[in-house]
Amino acid sequence: MSLIFALEMLGTAAFAVSGALAASRKNMDIFGFTVLALMPAVGGGTLRDLILDRTPVFWVANPWYVAVALAAALAVFFRRFRPGGRTRLLVWMDALGLALFAALGTEISLEFGAGPLVAVMLGVTTGVAGGMIRDVICNEIPLVLTGDIYATAAFAAGLVFVGADALGIDRNLGLVAAVAAGFGVRAAGIVYKLSLPSFKEPPDTN
Amino acid sequence: MSLIFALEMLGTAAFAVSGALAASRKNMDIFGFTVLALMPAVGGGTLRDLILDRTPVFWVANPWYVAVALAAALAVFFRRFRPGGRTRLLVWMDALGLALFAALGTEISLEFGAGPLVAVMLGVTTGVAGGMIRDVICNEIPLVLTGDIYATAAFAAGLVFVGADALGIDRNLGLVAAVAAGFGVRAAGIVYKLSLPSFKEPPDTN
Amino acid sequence: MSLIFALEMLGTAAFAVSGALAASRKNMDIFGFTVLALMPAVGGGTLRDLILDRTPVFWVANPWYVAVALAAALAVFFRRFRPGGRTRLLVWMDALGLALFAALGTEISLEFGAGPLVAVMLGVTTGVAGGMIRDVICNEIPLVLTGDIYATAAFAAGLVFVGADALGIDRNLGLVAAVAAGFGVRAAGIVYKLSLPSFKEPPDTN
Numbered sequence: 001m002s003l004i005f006a007l008e009m010l011g012t013a014a015f016a017v018s019g020a021l022a023a024s025r026k027n028m029d030i031f032g033f034t035v036l037a038l039m040p041a042v043g044g045g046t047l048r049d050l051i052l053d054r055t056p057v058f059w060v061a062n063p064w065y066v067a068v069a070l071a072a073a074l075a076v077f078f079r080r081f082r083p084g085g086r087t088r089l090l091v092w093m094d095a096l097g098l099a100l101f102a103a104l105g106t107e108i109s110l111e112f113g114a115g116p117l118v119a120v121m122l123g124v125t126t127g128v129a130g131g132m133i134r135d136v137i138c139n140e141i142p143l144v145l146t147g148d149i150y151a152t153a154a155f156a157a158g159l160v161f162v163g164a165d166a167l168g169i170d171r172n173l174g175l176v177a178a179v180a181a182g183f184g185v186r187a188a189g190i191v192y193k194l195s196l197p198s199f200k201e202p203p204d205t206n
Numbered sequence: 207m208s209l210i211f212a213l214e215m216l217g218t219a220a221f222a223v224s225g226a227l228a229a230s231r232k233n234m235d236i237f238g239f240t241v242l243a244l245m246p247a248v249g250g251g252t253l254r255d256l257i258l259d260r261t262p263v264f265w266v267a268n269p270w271y272v273a274v275a276l277a278a279a280l281a282v283f284f285r286r287f288r289p290g291g292r293t294r295l296l297v298w299m300d301a302l303g304l305a306l307f308a309a310l311g312t313e314i315s316l317e318f319g320a321g322p323l324v325a326v327m328l329g330v331t332t333g334v335a336g337g338m339i340r341d342v343i344c345n346e347i348p349l350v351l352t353g354d355i356y357a358t359a360a361f362a363a364g365l366v367f368v369g370a371d372a373l374g375i376d377r378n379l380g381l382v383a384a385v386a387a388g389f390g391v392r393a394a395g396i397v398y399k400l401s402l403p404s405f406k407e408p409p410d411t412n
Numbered sequence: 413m414s415l416i417f418a419l420e421m422l423g424t425a426a427f428a429v430s431g432a433l434a435a436s437r438k439n440m441d442i443f444g445f446t447v448l449a450l451m452p453a454v455g456g457g458t459l460r461d462l463i464l465d466r467t468p469v470f471w472v473a474n475p476w477y478v479a480v481a482l483a484a485a486l487a488v489f490f491r492r493f494r495p496g497g498r499t500r501l502l503v504w505m506d507a508l509g510l511a512l513f514a515a516l517g518t519e520i521s522l523e524f525g526a527g528p529l530v531a532v533m534l535g536v537t538t539g540v541a542g543g544m545i546r547d548v549i550c551n552e553i554p555l556v557l558t559g560d561i562y563a564t565a566a567f568a569a570g571l572v573f574v575g576a577d578a579l580g581i582d583r584n585l586g587l588v589a590a591v592a593a594g595f596g597v598r599a600a601g602i603v604y605k606l607s608l609p610s611f612k613e614p615p616d617t618n
Contacts, residue, residue, distance in 0.1 A: 023557070029608035031564065032557030035544075046463065051252065053261040055465040056525065063529045077611060113262065117269045132241075132343070137544070139553050141345050145229070145238030152237065196235035199283060257458065259467040319468065323475045338447075338549070347551050351435070351444030358443065402441035405489060 004104075004175075009068050011097020014090055015040040016069035019134050020076035026138055030077050036134055037073035042066065043130025048105050048122045052112040091190060095153070099182030102127035102154035103175050106161040116162045123158030124151055127182075147198050149189025157182025210310075210381075215274050217303020220296055221246040222275035225340050226282035232344055236283050242340055243279035248272065249336025254311050254328045258318040297396060301359070305388030308333035308360035309381050312367040322368045329364030330357055333388075353404050355395025363388025416516075416587075421480050423509020426502055427452040428481035431546050432488035438550055442489050448546055449485035454478065455542025460517050460534045464524040503602060507565070511594030514539035514566035515587050518573040528574045535570030536563055539594075559610050561601025569594025 019036035028036065042059045049057045059065040074080075105126025109119035128151050132142040144150050160181040164174030188194060225242035234242065248265045255263045265271040280286075311332025315325035334357050338348040350356050366387040370380030394400060431448035440448065454471045461469045471477040486492075517538025521531035540563050544554040556562050572593040576586030600606060 024611045026553060026558070027610045027612065028557045029559045029610045031567075031608065033611070035557060050256055050462055051263050051266065053259070053263075053465070057463050057465075060463065060526055060530050063527050066529060066533060114266055115269050117272060118266050121272060136343060136345075137548060137554060137557075139345065139548075139551065141232060142343065145234045145241060145343075146232070147235045155237075196237065198233045198235045199230045199239070200233065256462055257469050257472065259465070259469075320472055321475050323478060324472050327478060342549060342551075345551065347438060348549065351440045351447060351549075352438070353441045361443075402443065404439045404441045405436045405445070406439065 004100075007096060007100055008104075009064065010093050011100050012041045012065055012068045013072045014093035014097050015130065016072035017076060017090060018094060018131065019069075020073045022134055022138050023073075024076065030074075033073040033077045034070055036137065037069050037076075038066065039134040039137065040130040041069035041072075043133045044101065044126045044128060045105065045130075047129050048109065048126045051122065051125075052109060052114065054108065054112055095183055095186040095190065096179075098127045098150065098153055098186055099157045099179045102157035102182050103161050103178035106158040106178065107165075107171070107175065110162070110165055116166070120155065120158035120162055123161070124154040127151075127154035127157070147195040149185065149194045149196065152196065153182045153186035153189065156185040210306075213302060213306055214310075215270065216299050217306050218247045218271055218274045219278045220299035220303050221336065222278035223282060223296060224300060224337065225275075226279045228340055228344050229279075230282065236280075239279040239283045240276055242343065243275050243282075244272065245340040245343065246336040247275035247278075249339045250307065250332045250334060251311065251336075253335050254315065254332045257328065257331075258315060258320065260314065260318055301389055301392040301396065302385075304333045304356065304359055304392055305363050305385045308363035308388050309367050309384035312364040312384065313371075313377070313381065316368070316371055322372070326361065326364035326368055329367070330360040333357075333360035333363070353401040355391065355400045355402065358402065359388045359392035359395065362391040416512075419508065419512055420516075421476065422505050423512050424453045424477055424480045425484045426505035426509050427542065428484035429488060429502060430506060430543065431481075432485045434546055434550050435485075436488065442486075445485040445489045446482055448549065449481050449488075450478065451546040451549065452542040453481035453484075455545045456513065456538045456540060457517065457542075459541050460521065460538045463534065463537075464521060464526070466520065466524055507595055507598040507602065508591075510539045510562065510565055510598055511569050511591045514569035514594050515573050515590035518570040518590065519577075519583065519587065522574070522577055528578070532567065532570035532574055535573070536566040539563075539566035539569070559607040561597065561606045561608065564608065565594045565598035565601065568597040 016037035019038070019040045020033050023033040023036040026032070042065050045058050045065075049055070102123045104123075106119050106123030108126075109122040110116075114122060128144050132144060135142040135144075157178045161174050161178035164177055165171075169177075222243035225244070225246045226239050229239040229242040232238070248271050251264055251271075255261070308329045310329075312325050312329030314332075315328040316322075320328060334350050337350060341348040341350075363384045367380050367384035370383055371377075375383075428449035431450070431452045432445050435445040435448040438444070454477055457470055457477075461467070514535045516535075518531050518535030520538075521534040522528075526534060540556050544556060547554040547556075569590045573586050573590035576589055577583075581589075
């Protein structure tokens with residue numbers, strides 16, 4: 001439990017930094033930094049909790065998620081943290097957060113009565129919806145919709161957890177397998193620069 | 207009940223195709239297709255259920271809504287379904303979905319304690335909010351806000367249902383009348399290419 | 413209570429007019445006016461109520477919020493109300509609404525079990541989230557994120573209420589102090605045209 005929470009905080013910080021960096025590209029003020037950091041850090045899980053009627057929402061119950069996201073936003077704003085040479089570390093923390101949030105989101109959804117299809121969907125939502133909201137606020141089409149192997153990794157994590165659950169495999173083992181699968185898919189995407197094919201007009205196949 | 211559900215699935219498919227076509231215009235990947243299909247298909251009803259604290263959210267309780275929307279998204283992505291010659295069929299299925307979702311949304315809202323004003327508003331929300339989210343994600347001002355006789359049709363459906371309910375008319379009869387009204391208004395808009403006047407600057411009247 | 417409600421209606425009208433004016437700039441139709449008026453008027457409080465699982469949502473329980481917002485939208489659309497010479501009155505009504513909504517939002521959040529950090533955050537959300545949604549629908553980066561002394565005023569109101577609450581000060585006195593603080597900060601921003609520093613690239617300090 002305590003290990004999972006520590007990893008969650010790492011992922012939360014990485015997600016929040018992605019928002020703060022988006023705010024810096026748009027020359028926002030300090031409030032813009034905090035809003036854009038909070039969106040990816042807690043947005044997806046909030047949507048999941050609202051849809052599942054899981055109360056209180058996770059960061060109302062435990063304000064550490066918000067505190068860590070705000071700290072990350074302020075660190076970027078006041079240039080205490082400049083990604084510069086640490087970009088690679090950030091990418092890997094982000095990959096870990098993505099896999100972990102998707103796996104935990106899937107688990108929570110099953111626990112709250114969702115069927116397997118909906119649980120995987122809410123697991124993916126947990127991992128990627130907040131980043132989508134960040135991009136929409138920045139007036140950009142969400143990056144995750146246009147080719148990156150990113151949502152795919154969240155999907156893999158969700159699918160593995162649902163599969164492990166269906167096979168009666170122990171919850172903790174299922175989580176480890178799901179996080180490994182999600183992280184592995186994302187890592188392959190990063191290392192080999194893979195991307196999903198995007199739809200091309202005019203239709204040229206079939 | 208079973209007839210209503212069958213019609214709901216038709217409407218869901220038409221709404222999902224509208225999202226998948228938006229995704230194709232933005233050259234999204236397969237994940238983008240599923241996200242943009244789900245928004246119009248289940249977004250408005252989700253917002254209504256969250257606001258009414260109606261749990262579980264309709265598609266968590268019954269995953270067929272999600273399954274049909276995903277199937278429609280995949281059919282467009284893999285070019286199993288090319289609207290081409292079937293555009294007119296799609297438009298009419300969409301009109302049916304709009305009227306039906308607005309009428310059902312109004313009914314559900316009354317049932318969950320909303321007054322008539324709020325019930326009509328949540329009926330319109332059920333019909334059009336998901337399409338608005340689709341457009342916002344595509345980085346476009348929602349079409350429904352700029353002149354189409356579309357929200358008007360949802361409004362007509364909601365108004366007729368609330369009126370029938372106030373007159374003590376049987377629920378099923380009220381639903382039929384509301385769907386007919388919404389569909390009729392939308393049909394008139396399509397056939398006669400009607401649009402609402404939009405606001406013009408600088409002020410030229412009064 | 414009745415005084416607070418009257419002030420809330422003033423603030424709701426001012427917030428709704430801000431949405432209707434945004435709709436007029438985008439040449440929307442009458443439906444666009446109502447949607448964009450409702451967003452700032454009730455959007456932030458709706459998000460707060462959903463996150464706190466506070467049911468029914470405030471405007472479902474009391475439709476006057478929606479009715480006043482719709483009336484403001486229609487007044488602008490039909491040019492019964494032209495801000496013209498009354499811009500300054502509007503700005504001050506808006507400032508009052510902002511301070512009041514942030515203070516009340518903070519109070520409600522504490523009452524529903526949020527800790528002080530989250531309560532201030534939800535107070536700010538109550539004051540500014542609806543306006544952000546208005547801007548996002550208009551396909552613009554939310555104004556509040558880019559330098560205005562606006563969210564800062566909401567933050568001041570929330571902070572003062574939480575502080576007064578922690579000191580055991582009477583609720584009504586705390587509310588008055590919080591509204592005064594929020595209004596004062598916003599007034600200083602308006603009168604002296606203050607703005608928050610925004611982030612500049614490339615990094616030039618540290």
